[in-house]
Amino acid sequence: MTAETEAMIDVAATHRPRDLTGARAAVLAARDDDANILVRGAGTKLSWAGRPTTGRAWHVIDTRELNLLVSHDAGDMTATVQAGIALHDLQAELGRAGQEFGCDPPGTAGRSTVGGVFVANDGGPRRLRYGGVRDHVIGTTVVLADGTVARSGGDVIKNVAGYDLGKLWCGSLGTLGLVVELTLRLHPVPEATRAVRVPASAPVAAAVVRDLLASPVECSAMEWASVGRGALLLVLEGPARGLDTQVDAMIAIVRRHGAEAEPVDGASDQLDTWRQAHSAEAPATRARATSLPTDLATIAEALTAAVEGTPVEASLYSHAGLGLHDAVLTGGDTRDHAVVVNRWRDAVTRTGGHVVLRERPAELDDHVDPWGDPPPARYLDLMRSVKTALDPHGRFSPGRFVGGI
């Protein structure tokens, strides 16, 4: 747990369940103590989300001993895991069968857990091809605050029976229940990976991305970073035999925009470097913006404008084909970071997107709301109804979610 989050709550007990029975017992212990519950995996995202509500004591449920690969059905391309298994360990195991969980958030070399990535709705560059973590989880087992064990979905990829509650848990940041087990759909590990680097300002990059999306070239990742004058990393994956033709087609499109494509050695390692740039450590601040893919230049220019007159330095790392952007702010103090976040947020909101804070110094929240303005009243009301239906006494991480949920 990060020191900041730990300092904010009064931890009365810590549980390290190893199975569903233990997980349920931990939740019931918190209920019997009338305590709140903070669920943590590796703790890599504890600085995301809002400040926990004070008042009650807290029980921490540490999922890292829920670390089994329960089953891997290679022929069906599915696997069932306990939520606390490290993503890195899971990928190593699946890799032996030539398969992978198609989710590549930054920090996988660390101990990020599959459950943590899921409830944080985290992802990486290859989301462009494989979809978000929400799209990979086909079944879930969750313990609710009253100890009810609820399964939804199932073990097969195609399944529409009952409500798809997995979508609710994904991105809920531990505010609805304790995810104990997940069933995942898997993908084959691509035979080969190729990448080119394209020095390109944001407007040129936006134009290249737009043309690539409209072309038959199927990129696995399109990353843009503001380093230097800006650069794109374009990644292709697939059977080795077909890949050269695609690379050539991609380079031809890049050149139409007067840009140069530089082939990259060690494409997978390069991609990993670009992926890791999407994370930050305090005292840096990471702000995540969403936009339409074509708004890349607007988002980048707004960030440049937002730091003007402040001592803050900002770098932008974009999943350009997806319209997801991470601004990493360094230098200055938390007030300066707040100024930049507010300015950038205003501009991003005008394009129809939004900005939320991820890793950041805890004191930043004295000056700016990590979630921004509350969503429309009826929508917030509906989210509160869902929260109340599942966690009527507000035990799971109260205060941490949108609108103070």
Place this chain on the structure above:
Amino acid sequence: MEKLAIVSEALRLELHDVLGPAGLLTEWAQRRTYESDGLTGYRAVPAFVALPENRDQVVGVVRACARHGVPLVPRGSGTGLSGGALPHPDGVLIALSRMRRVLDIDAANQRITVEPGVTNAQVSKAVAGYDLYYAPDPSSQVVCSIGGNVAENSGGAHCLKYGFTTHHVLGCEVVLPDGEVVELGGPTLDPLGYDLRGLFVGSEGTLGIVTKVTLRLLRRPEAVRTMVADFATPAAAGDAVGAIIAAGIVPAAVEMMDNLAIQAAEDDAHAGFDRDSGAALIVELDGPAAECEASFADVVGLCTDNGATAIRIADDPAERARVWKGRKAAFAAMGRLAPDYFVQDGVIPRTRLGECLDQISQMAAAAGLRVANVFHAGDGNLHPLVLYDGADAEVTERAETLSKQIAELCVAFGGSLSGEHGIGADKACSMPTMFTADDLAVMDRVRAAFDPEGRCNPDKVLPTPRLCGERPGPYKPHPLEAAGIIERM
């Protein structure tokens, strides 16, 4: 009765104010045309049929229903196969078929916004000029509506590679059961808050009425290659599918028909399938041309290695269309084999195909009925067609029982009651074979968060004592409960 009549007249006046005379059907003969959806075995004539033309009219109708405590049932094109749009006899059926405008096309960002009555095929047609298309392709795509697709989380033949409706819906405008309007999701990824859009897709009309949908579009693949391979048995064809998957190839579609289905389809569509084949496997690959060619050669080799008796490659678009016409005609063609059929939609782990088909064939023999099999072989989604003659009540009942047993067999194999048709009215009482009472109670809590009065498409999806008896379906312990890991609360 008298009280109901008073409510009914007051409601009629309010609905008339909202919809005008052309938007409200009150005559029995008119209402009766809406008595069922694609699952015609279930029928109920609704008290009123509302035909709104815009969101405000939907809001007006839903508010009127809320004021009078009257149930409402949304309906798209009425092609659903699980009775999801079965009307409530005391309720208002809200048919969205007049809301069929394409509102916005953002080709650069590969998004389209449409009203719910737009058909699935119209979406792809509207963006064909940009080389874009909408991936989910249920067999009824020419008729079925996007609103219905959202409600049912519809699939199709190509979801092995491209996923289901839920992977392609970015945002929904929804009229909640109290008449309030909310936007769930939106044009950008990862909207703020809980993913209520993800929850809403596939909720079968029980959480609200969708009045606007923003969909993700895909670039049309550069190349498409299609082949039909014949095998001695479906199990042998299943082995070939296993080999394709094991080679790391993800085809766009893998479909299978058994001999009975081939015969019916061939009589109807003359698509060139071999009538003597034990199983026909259709494999389609798409993507960048070079990649597609390389993988296609591999697939042909893998089918040959796994005992294909013949391979026919559909080389041009006309030939490919003929193959698909044959496959998609399979359901309709059953009329040539028997006056009536029940179609199931269960899913099994693909690797257990052979075993499962053996059991289905034994169960059919025991019931003295014929079952034709058409299915999405890549993802284990079966569509067994139980053939019968509806003129004979005893045979009908036997066929219905067999059909239900097949769906529940899929659950016993570790699969699902439904891969794409939905639970609706048809399979609600089978839900306890797949989920525990606790699982279902939690779903019901979520439902109540949207619809505390339980008026939105009641008696669908989740079993109720009224619907299924006091103990809905045979109780089966949760696997975790059987293992002594959990207890019943």
